[in-house]
Amino acid sequence: MQKDTVRPSRFPLVFEALIWVIYVGLYKYSACVNQVPGHPVGHPNFPYPHLCVYAFLITLYAIPYYRWLMPQLLQRRRYWLLLLLTLLYFWQVPNLETGLVIKLFRYLASHGFNSLSTLPRYWGSLDLPTTDLIAFSCVAFVRVAFESETRRRQIEKEHAALQLEQLKAQLQPHFLFNTLNSIYGLSLAGSPETPRFILLLSELMRYVLYDSGKEYIKLADEVTFLKNYFELEQRKYEGASIRFTASGADLGARQVPPLLWLPLVENSFKHGRHHFSDDASVEATLTAAAGTLRFVVENDMLPSPPPATPRRSGGIGLENIKRRLQLYYPGTHELHLTEHAGRYRAELILHV
Numbered sequence: 286m287q288k289d290t291v292r293p294s295r296f297p298l299v300f301e302a303l304i305w306v307i308y309v310g311l312y313k314y315s316a317c318v319n320q321v322p323g324h325p326v327g328h329p330n331f332p333y334p335h336l337c338v339y340a341f342l343i344t345l346y347a348i349p350y351y352r353w354l355m356p357q358l359l360q361r362r363r364y365w366l367l368l369l370l371t372l373l374y375f376w377q378v379p380n381l382e383t384g385l386v387i388k389l390f391r392y393l394a395s396h397g398f399n400s401l402s403t404l405p406r407y408w409g410s411l412d413l414p415t416t417d418l419i420a421f422s423c424v425a426f427v428r429v430a431f432e433s434e435t436r437r438r439q440i441e442k443e444h445a446a447l448q449l450e451q452l453k454a455q456l457q458p459h460f461l462f463n464t465l466n467s468i469y470g471l472s473l474a475g476s477p478e479t480p481r482f483i484l485l486l487s488e489l490m491r492y493v494l495y496d497s498g499k500e501y502i503k504l505a506d507e508v509t510f511l512k513n514y515f516e517l518e519q520r521k522y523e524g525a526s527i528r529f530t531a532s533g534a535d536l537g538a539r540q541v542p543p544l545l546w547l548p549l550v551e552n553s554f555k556h557g558r559h560h561f562s563d564d565a566s567v568e569a570t571l572t573a574a575a576g577t578l579r580f581v582v583e584n585d586m587l588p589s590p591p592p593a594t595p596r597r598s599g600g601i602g603l604e605n606i607k608r609r610l611q612l613y614y615p616g617t618h619e620l621h622l623t624e625h626a627g628r629y630r631a632e633l634i635l636h637v
C-alpha cells in the first residue's frame with residue numbers, strides 16, 4: 286500500500302515571515318532608531334537604513350529557540366525545563382549577540398563603511414528580549430500546532446487507508462463464496478452454460494483481485510463488472526426477472542471506489558424470493574447526473590419466517606458499505622434501506 290502523505294500547511298511559514306517583516310523590520314528597527322543619540326537627519330521617513338539590517342542581525346539568536354528548543358520541549362512535555370531554559374536564554378543570549386553585532390558594525394565602520402558608524406546605545410534592559418520572547422513564542426506555538434495537526438491528519442489518513450484495505454480483503458472472499466455457490470448449483474443441475482459461468486467468474490474475480498486494489502476506478506469498469514454479475518445470476522435463475530441498467534452521459538469520465546455497490550447487490554440476491562419462485566425479480570439501476578450518482582436495487586422478499594426460526598447469518602456486506610461510505614463520502618451520501626409491499630429497496634445517492 287503506497288503511503289499518501291498529507292501536505293503541510295504553508296500558514297506557519299507565512300506567519301513566521303510576517304513576524305520578521307513587521308515585528309523585526311518595523312518595530313525593532315524603530316526601537317533602534319529611537320536609541321540613536323540626537324535626532325535623525327536626512328531620510329526622515331527611513332533614517333539610518335543600516336539599522337534595519339542591525340535589527341535583523343541582533344534577532345537571529347531567536348531562530349534556534351523557536352525552531353528547535355521550544356518545539357522539542359513542548360513535544361516532550363518538559364514544561365518546567367522549557368520555562369527555566371527560556372528565562373536563561375532570553376536573559377543572556379540577546380546581550381551576547383548584540384555585543385557581537387555592535388563589534389561587527391564598528392569594525393566595518395573603521396574600514397571605510399562610515400555609514401555604519403551610527404549605532405544605538407547598547408542596552409542592558411530586558412525590554413526588547415521580552416518582546417522577542419512574546420513574538421517568537423507565538424511563532425513556535427503556531428509551528429507546533431500545525432505540525433501536530435498535520436501528524437494527526439496523516440495518522441487518520443493512514444488509519445482510513447488501512448480500514449479500506451481490510452474492508453476490501455473482507456469483501457473479496459465473501460464475494461467469491463457467494464459466486465462459487467451459484468456455480469455449484471449450476472453444475473449440480475448439469476447446465477450446459479456452466480463453462481460460460483466459469484468464464485464470467487474468471488472475469489469477475491480478475492476485477493475483484495486486481496482492479497479493486499486501486500483507490501478509485503473508472504465508473505464504466507464498475508458498470509461492466511455489475512453487468513457481468515447480473516448476467517451470471519440471470520443465467521442461474523432464468524425464470525426470474527434479473528436486470529441491471531446504467532444511464533448517464535459521463536459514465537466513462539467519472540471515478541468511484543471499486544466494488545462500492547456490490548454489497549447491496551449481493552444482499553438482494555441473497556435474500557430475494559427468486560430463489561424459490563420464477564414470479565420474482567431483482568432489478569437495479571444506476572443513473573449518473575450532474576453532481577449525483579444514484580443507485581437503486583430492488584428485490585421481492587421472502588415470506589417472513591416464524592419467530593422461532595433462527596436468523597440467517599450475514600450482514601457483512603451492509604456493514605462494509607456503511608463503513609466505506611463514511612470513509613469515502615463523509616456527509617455527501619444518502620443510503621436508504623426500505624421494505625414495502627413485499628419488496629426490499631436499497632437506494633444509494635452520492636453527491637460528487
